[in-house]
Amino acid sequence: MLSPTDPRILTLLSSLPDYREEEVFSVSSKLRDDGHSPEIISAALTQARLRQQARRKFADRAETMLFTADGLEQASRPDAARHHAAVFRSAGISSLREVGCGIGADTLAFAQAGLSVTARELEPDRVDIARHNLAEFPHVRVELADGLADITEPALWADPARRGAKGRLADPEEWGPPLSTILHAARQVRVSGIKAAPGIDLSILPPDATVEWLSSGGDLVEAIIWLGLGPSGRRAVLLGHGTLTVPGDPSEPSAMVDPRELGSYMYEPDPAVIRAGGIAQLCADHDLAPVAPGIAYLTGDTLIESTFLHRFAVEAVLPMQEKKLARELRRLDIGALEIKKRGVDVAPEVLRTKLKLSGSQSAVLILTPLLTGRRAVLARRV
Numbered sequence: 001m002l003s004p005t006d007p008r009i010l011t012l013l014s015s016l017p018d019y020r021e022e023e024v025f026s027v028s029s030k031l032r033d034d035g036h037s038p039e040i041i042s043a044a045l046t047q048a049r050l051r052q053q054a055r056r057k058f059a060d061r062a063e064t065m066l067f068t069a070d071g072l073e074q075a076s077r078p079d080a081a082r083h084h085a086a087v088f089r090s091a092g093i094s095s096l097r098e099v100g101c102g103i104g105a106d107t108l109a110f111a112q113a114g115l116s117v118t119a120r121e122l123e124p125d126r127v128d129i130a131r132h133n134l135a136e137f138p139h140v141r142v143e144l145a146d147g148l149a150d151i152t153e154p155a156l157w158a159d160p161a162r163r164g165a166k167g168r169l170a171d172p173e174e175w176g177p178p179l180s181t182i183l184h185a186a187r188q189v190r191v192s193g194i195k196a197a198p199g200i201d202l203s204i205l206p207p208d209a210t211v212e213w214l215s216s217g218g219d220l221v222e223a224i225i226w227l228g229l230g231p232s233g234r235r236a237v238l239l240g241h242g243t244l245t246v247p248g249d250p251s252e253p254s255a256m257v258d259p260r261e262l263g264s265y266m267y268e269p270d271p272a273v274i275r276a277g278g279i280a281q282l283c284a285d286h287d288l289a290p291v292a293p294g295i296a297y298l299t300g301d302t303l304i305e306s307t308f309l310h311r312f313a314v315e316a317v318l319p320m321q322e323k324k325l326a327r328e329l330r331r332l333d334i335g336a337l338e339i340k341k342r343g344v345d346v347a348p349e350v351l352r353t354k355l356k357l358s359g360s361q362s363a364v365l366i367l368t369p370l371l372t373g374r375r376a377v378l379a380r381r382v
């Protein structure tokens, strides 16, 4: 099996035009006519295709990187990776062990932040690729070895493989390496960070950990279990926009807040805030309450400003009945409708088709239980 770092592949790759799926056949037959072997052509075109896909994640840097399809998919986003590096830096760490560096996306951010890294990886092709991707950093060593063996560094970063042959691995003990094994190693160093699935079961979190949920543009990206950062707690990290800290044992269930009748405004917390259990804190800080028990839509009578909340001005409360809704939306001339829902079993796209929207105005329809029952709240984004 050829390594993607084979000089013949790299030379051919650097001479290829921009990758276009529809031109693959003609480009490869021309390259065969020029005397290149089918294996080298195929490997170079694969890298050209992966580089093009990788532009979404790595922008211009993708043009000099190598990938495997799985390695690209599993690679940390650069903004999340920069956050990982910043946490180590602010904890006073200057060198760390990385367990399972894949194609080296986290390693790159650590290196760019000036950290010395011993990055270990079990898959030989990923080791070759990571070495290529990190070649410009003399303070990074990429080794083909078990990342959990012989740890001498003061800090540890692990991003375990969370996909198996049949898809996502829900049980952290099936991750590669298993979570309990990483946690054991993590206890031997000063600071450690372990990337985890955002839906991780709170009850298995170490009580002394600081657990972060990262979001970007309203999308939940990942969770990280940090050990050695000081007082335990949960944090919602909106990348580039702010952090909400909820002190206490992260394995405890989140505090519940009594619901309240719908007021003039509805608020939707960022998903990282919801996972980090920050709702009670936002409610206390801004005099808000959920619109129904256990529903993560909040309400209040004044317009408040918070990075952690999307804001909606309530315009009408409608029954959740298709015909009545369709009639009301027609009367209000609403043609562009954003449909949101929580706690109700409705498929927004099916409802949208049934509403046969045709007007010139836009609105948001929020389907949710209220204290008065299931309703459709017509609102406007603020």
Ligand SMILES: C[S@@+](CC[C@H](N)C(=O)[O-])C[C@H]1O[C@@H](n2cnc3c(N)ncnc32)[C@H](O)[C@@H]1O
Pocket (backbone or CB within 6 Å): 071, 074, 075, 076, 099, 100, 101, 102, 103, 104, 105, 106, 107, 120, 121, 122, 123, 126, 145, 146, 147, 148, 159, 160, 161, 162, 176, 177
């Ligand atoms: C999710 S990927 C890491 C992605 C990486 N953080 C990035 O951003 O590119 C997990 C990697 O861990 C590797 N791995 C699993 N167990 C390992 C171990 N005990 N030692 C070293 N690497 C391991 C897998 O081969 C896989 O490439």
